[in-house]
Amino acid sequence: MVRQDLSLPAASRILVVGLGLIGGSLAAALRAAGVGQDDNSVILACDPNQDEIQRGIEMGLVDAGATCLSEVVEGATLIVLAVPVLAMRTVMQELSRYLPQLAERAVITDVGSTKAAVRDIAIEAFGSLPPRLVLGHPIAGSEKSGVAASDAELYQSHKVILTPCANTEADALQRVSAMWQLAGAEVLSMDVERHDQVLARTSHLPHLLAFSLVDTLARQDERLEIFRYAAGGFRDFTRIAGSDPVMWRDVFTANREAVLDALDDFELGLKRLRQAVTHGDGDDMLATFDRARHARHYFESLLNQTSYQAEYQMQDNNSLRYRVAPGGSVSGRIRVPGDKSISHRSIMLGALSEGVTEVTGFLEGEDSLATLQAFREMGVAIEGPHQGRVVIHGVGMHGLQQPSGPLYVGNAGTAMRLFAGLLAGQAFDTELTGDTSLTRRPMGRVADPLREMGAVVETAEGGRPPLRIKGGQPLRGLDYDMPMASAQVKSCLLLAGMYAAGETRVREPAPTRDHTERMLNGFGYRVEREGDTCWLQGGGKLTAAPIDVPSDISSATFFLVAAAITPGSDLVLEHVGLNPTRIGVINILKAMGADLRMENSREVGGEPVADLHIRYAPLKGIEIPTDQVPLAIDEFPALFIAAANAEGVTRLRGAEELRVKESDRLQSMADGMTILGIENTLFDDGIDIVGKGGEAPNYGGGRVQSHEDHRIAMAFTIAGLRASAPIEVDDCANVATSFPGFVELARRVGLSLDEVREELE
Ligand SMILES: O=C(O)C1=C[C@@H](OP(=O)(O)O)[C@@H](O)[C@H](O)C1
Numbered sequence: 060m061v062r063q064d065l066s067l068p069a070a071s072r073i074l075v076v077g078l079g080l081i082g083g084s085l086a087a088a089l090r091a092a093g094v095g096q097d098d099n100s101v102i103l104a105c106d107p108n109q110d111e112i113q114r115g116i117e118m119g120l121v122d123a124g125a126t127c128l129s130e131v132v133e134g135a136t137l138i139v140l141a142v143p144v145l146a147m148r149t150v151m152q153e154l155s156r157y158l159p160q161l162a163e164r165a166v167i168t169d170v171g172s173t174k175a176a177v178r179d180i181a182i183e184a185f186g187s188l189p190p191r192l193v194l195g196h197p198i199a200g201s202e203k204s205g206v207a208a209s210d211a212e213l214y215q216s217h218k219v220i221l222t223p224c225a226n227t228e229a230d231a232l233q234r235v236s237a238m239w240q241l242a243g244a245e246v247l248s249m250d251v252e253r254h255d256q257v258l259a260r261t262s263h264l265p266h267l268l269a270f271s272l273v274d275t276l277a278r279q280d281e282r283l284e285i286f287r288y289a290a291g292g293f294r295d296f297t298r299i300a301g302s303d304p305v306m307w308r309d310v311f312t313a314n315r316e317a318v319l320d321a322l323d324d325f326e327l328g329l330k331r332l333r334q335a336v337t338h339g340d341g342d343d344m345l346a347t348f349d350r351a352r353h354a355r356h357y358f359e360s361l362l363n364q365t366s367y368q369a370e371y372q373m374q375d376n377n378s379l380r381y382r383v384a385p386g387g388s389v390s391g392r393i394r395v396p397g398d399k400s401i402s403h404r405s406i407m408l409g410a411l412s413e414g415v416t417e418v419t420g421f422l423e424g425e426d427s428l429a430t431l432q433a434f435r436e437m438g439v440a441i442e443g444p445h446q447g448r449v450v451i452h453g454v455g456m457h458g459l460q461q462p463s464g465p466l467y468v469g470n471a472g473t474a475m476r477l478f479a480g481l482l483a484g485q486a487f488d489t490e491l492t493g494d495t496s497l498t499r500r501p502m503g504r505v506a507d508p509l510r511e512m513g514a515v516v517e518t519a520e521g522g523r524p525p526l527r528i529k530g531g532q533p534l535r536g537l538d539y540d541m542p543m544a545s546a547q548v549k550s551c552l553l554l555a556g557m558y559a560a561g562e563t564r565v566r567e568p569a570p571t572r573d574h575t576e577r578m579l580n581g582f583g584y585r586v587e588r589e590g591d592t593c594w595l596q597g598g599g600k601l602t603a604a605p606i607d608v609p610s611d612i613s614s615a616t617f618f619l620v621a622a623a624i625t626p627g628s629d630l631v632l633e634h635v636g637l638n639p640t641r642i643g644v645i646n647i648l649k650a651m652g653a654d655l656r657m658e659n660s661r662e663v664g665g666e667p668v669a670d671l672h673i674r675y676a677p678l679k680g681i682e683i684p685t686d687q688v689p690l691a692i693d694e695f696p697a698l699f700i701a702a703a704n705a706e707g708v709t710r711l712r713g714a715e716e717l718r719v720k721e722s723d724r725l726q727s728m729a730d731g732m733t734i735l736g737i738e739n740t741l742f743d744d745g746i747d748i749v750g751k752g753g754e755a756p757n758y759g760g761g762r763v764q765s766h767e768d769h770r771i772a773m774a775f776t777i778a779g780l781r782a783s784a785p786i787e788v789d790d791c792a793n794v795a796t797s798f799p800g801f802v803e804l805a806r807r808v809g810l811s812l813d814e815v816r817e818e819l820e
Pocket residue numbers: 399400401473544545546547548550572692693716
């Protein structure tokens with residue numbers, strides 16, 4: 060962006076040549092910014108239409124004007140040529156005769172919608188390109204025309220593109236830039252050819268299509284009857300067909316080549332869609348519409364300067380509370396959404412692969428969607444998601460492009476930590492940001508070892524997000540002893556290791572989920588393991604492979620516990636991923652006495668899967684084996700509710716990691732349980748929970764907080780099954796991060812659950 064002093068020299072003599080909507084609005088905006096009030100400046104106009112000048116004077120936009128350049132050009136310091144592109148030749152030829160009468164060091168600029176044509180006309184008219192001519196184009200307009208439609212706000216927060224040439228003088232560029240900033244515009248700079256190509260696609264092509272559609276329909280129905288029935292879609296698509304025909308004829312004449320290129324691409328796209336419609340190819344249509352819809356959302360988020368996810372969240376500016384009626388039982392056959400950990404990784408590895416990766420069962424939750432969107436922002440074409448199907452057109456290990464702004468990953472710790480490793484190996488700088496919950500979480504655990512590998516990673520105070528990662532740093536392999544059992548840290552280092560020279564080894568103090576290692580191997584990138592250590596060599600490549608994401612055992616847990624604690628329950632959870640590094644919850648529930656069986660065990664895409672059949676059986680309190688803690692790390696909020704309904708004390712230790720999740724899960728659960736009257740004692744690394752057992756309600760009701768944590772929200776929801784009074788859980792919107800459709804499924808199996816929405820202040 061070109062940003063300079065926001066003022067024009069005093070006693071400027073600004074001459075607007077062509078007093079239509081564009082020139083008139085510029086005069087109006089400069090007036091509104093104070094030009095000509097007490098700085099001795101004047102704004103003059105030249106236009107072949109005396110009535111337009113008269114109107115401009117009456118509206119207070121210009122001080123004086125003439126139909127002939129010779130009468131107003133004397134002493135001009137800044138001349139704005141605001142005439143249609145094809146009128147530019149006559150105007151410039153005339154102006155070239157008066158150059159000696161302009162003020163010394165006068166600056167000339169224009170507002171033409173195409174730039175190469177205007178540059179060539181200028182060279183012809185002036186004999187060579189004047190160094191004090193600054194070509195420019197305000198990206199603002201209206202379908203209205205004429206000075207009467209002038210609007211002082213027309214350029215407010217709009218972009219103006221200046222296209223300086225090699226010989227353009229810097230101070231002339233600065234003067235024009237200052238003028239547009241005074242008018243409220245944001246000034247950008249671009250070369251002439253690029254400007255014409257970009258505008259051909261983003262502005263000229265849509266105008267051509269709008270003119271053509273309206274004309275085609277009008278010809279088919281000469282009495283224009285058809286327009287009586289036209290609704291919003293027609294109005295939205297064709298508004299710009301009301302624009303000035305002369306101006307647009309000139310644009311298409313002047314920017315012919317670039318417009319034809321854009322039209323060729325468009326015709327190809329239209330032909331593909333035509334074929335899809337002809338053959339009734341619904342998948343193809345969906346893929347195109349999905350891509351377009353997501354791209355449109357992205358465009359919207361750029362316009363509003365919000366992140367993609369925030370854009371979605373903003374539409375929902377209210378807080379969501381769950382209200383669960385006490386009692387009930389749980390039965391049926393359900394399938395919970397796809398695994399979050401695998402979904403994140405499927406997008407990451409698919410994007411870096413060579414070839415096309417098809418993912419089924421993808422979790423359409425906010426966390427994994429944030430990962431998906433981040434890759435779109437780095438130039439990866441991704442179709443879907445549509446009913447869990449995503450198609451990723453991989454760009455290879457070095458094919459990502461720099462995103463235009465920070466990557467926002469919402470609530471997702473997994474995304475931020477895995478991205479940190481992956482982005483440390485890219486050639487470009489990036490910034491990772493997240494929501495308030497994520498902004499509190501520790502990132503030093505990835506930033507520190509990445510720095511040892513040679514990465515340049517900046518964090519906010521205390522090692523918290525945002526993360527700023529400098530690109531283009533040569534990484535070296537690392538032999539790392541992880542101080543905590545974390546799959547996210549391990550995965551981060553393996554992903555960085557793919558970009559590092561030599562070998563990267565990670566030793567884990569206890570086994571953690573191994574989805575990254577499995578999926579890397581599935582994509583042809585060899586990861587080896589011996590005991591507690593895994594390693595890979597840098598410099599390899601990934602080859603696309605299909606991924607079938609099983610249901611998330613962490614989401615299934617809420618229903619496992621619901622059935623385990625509720626007399627009369629009998630529930631089947633289908634197609635649940637049972638990776639050995641994730642089945643702590645099954646081991647723990649069984650140790651507590653749950654009647655839980657695996658049926659129909661099979662392997663899908665390198666991950667074990669089964670249907671889980673659970674029936675009510677009385678539970679007893681246990682001491683949770685510490686080796687199960689990392690294998691059930693996300694399942695503890697729900698397991699605490701199982702403990703509250705078991706006979707006797709359940710004791711958890713070695714679980715300090717729970718304090719750095721979406722909330723401090725030990726504290727959040729202890730606070731909520733205390734409100735419900737569940738006896739508990741908190742420790743630094745765990746908790747003791749006293750359960751009453753039996754079949755009567757085990758605790759009361761009350762209003763508890765989710766602390767912006769999806770798993771706390773869902774845990775207290777299922778607690779309602781064994782409460783004596785309603786439980787209300789505040790702030791449950793975060794459930795959408797990992798478990799979209801939770802409320803519907805909970806109701807389907809038998810919970811009596813309402814959603815209460817309240818407007819935020
Ligand atoms: O790698 C992963 O996908 C995850 C690892 C775990 O985090 P830690 O690595 O911080 O234990 C887990 O809590 C998180 O939900 C998902």
